[in-house]
Amino acid sequence: MAKSDKKDKKLKKLRKKINSMPQKLNGSGKGNVTPHFFRKLSLFHDLSEKQISHIQAMESRHVAMPAGTDIISAGEKYTDVYVLNEGWAVRYRILPDGSRQIANFILPGDFMCLNACIFTEADFNITTITPVRVSQFPTCEVVQLTEKHPLMCAAMFWSNAREESIIIEHLASVGRRTAYSRVSHLILELWRRLEMIGQVEKHGNGSSGSFHLPLTQQLIADCLGLSSIHVNRTLRALEEDGFVICERKDGVRLLRIADIEGLTEASAFDDEFLRATPIPTHTSRLLEEVERRRSQFSE
Template sequence: MVLSEDELSILKNLGKAGRRIPAGRDLVYQGQSDKVAYILNSGWAFSYKLLQDGQRQILDFEVPGDFLGLRSILLNMSDHGIEAVTDIEVTELHIDELLEIFSQSPRLMLAVLWAASRDDAMIVEHLIDVGRRSATERMAHYLMELGLRLELVGMADRSGFACPLTQYLLADAVGLSAVHVNRVLRELRENGLLTFRDGCVRFDDYVELSRFAQFDETYLDHSGPRFRQSFLAGLGNLREAG
């Protein structure tokens, strides 16, 4: 399935409602009740949950092309926060705008369902990371997942990707201490699998790294490559509009 010119035009027109958020600032606060979703046009962000004692758990990192805050459209308030890792630009979508888009194009509604379905599939893999993969396998799998998500929007390839994340942020995401993250990354580098240095993740041996992490990329591709590429190309118009 490939999006029509009219559907791509609808996506392009969304870019007129852009917002810019500087690095370190929250786009969404946990408990916020605006019933707004976003499309991330540029930059990196992360979604997180705060516990009552102030501890933070990063739920996922968000990259260009991702939908943010979909659950808050239907819930009375957002059950998590979203913070900018770098300066970001987003397209803001209120519930009435989403309903109008869906009435114009049911296939764009399918695109949003695809995004939500992919997010659910990633949550399943992250649970497996914590419950069954070793710390080194967990890190390898997580970075390969990020690489493939970025590859889908033309920001990575099988050699690696630019990565603004600190070891502290990675530690919060994968359930390790920052010291343990450092040891795990050193082990992956010394084994000739992956190098994370100077803001760049380099896949030194993609095939062996994939085997080691038991990485099956099919969970990130639910709707087939033609639909996926067409939809993400449409989202690319949002970045150009910004």
């Protein structure tokens, strides 16, 4: 059996285990982290049940927030690391003239404020776009993972590092791409990220798919350095070209990509920046040895 096939089987087994875990979506008790987070983390490192349980036990609070809630503001002191369990949020900066530049959109399973482990105060804002559910972890508990579970901690930072790749891709869009390519790239990025956590509904043979898109044209504009009018025109052009369909179902705004391959080719989209690359073998082995020795010493 090929090495890649073995890894795929291990990932499927782990995801099945994670998906079968009970989800406590209310209250302030522990164990509320949803499978989206563990599914993403498992792409970088195979998690054991002990490691999953340890993360669940670290949770200090589980909070439901309405749309438009500020999770953290620029200049505010860090106290916790967050995981977004449900809903969408946005990370951005407000410029002196009052304009807004969005760095990235935060989806279920994503970290928020992991850099609280390094810095003391935020240099950005995070606000909820939709109603959300958030797990909070004391920063000191996350930092202690470097000693208790170094490999799992590395996987968390490895996963979070992908955020930098997304921001660099957005910078390339704002600096060099046409409006058509900017909007196309963002649509395909969101589709790919949502697909990773099972929030894309595939149609037919998988050549098309739809997903919930709670973004206003102004949010898209502030991410891509465009005006909302320009975004509106570009979305209409994408519809006229047969690539996307904007619709509503039961009051929910949906975006359907009618031709994924065609849109990918037309916009020269490359999802390399979103691909989950496992922790390098030599690093993984070194951290496993550190964790093994620590376990022996504690016994």
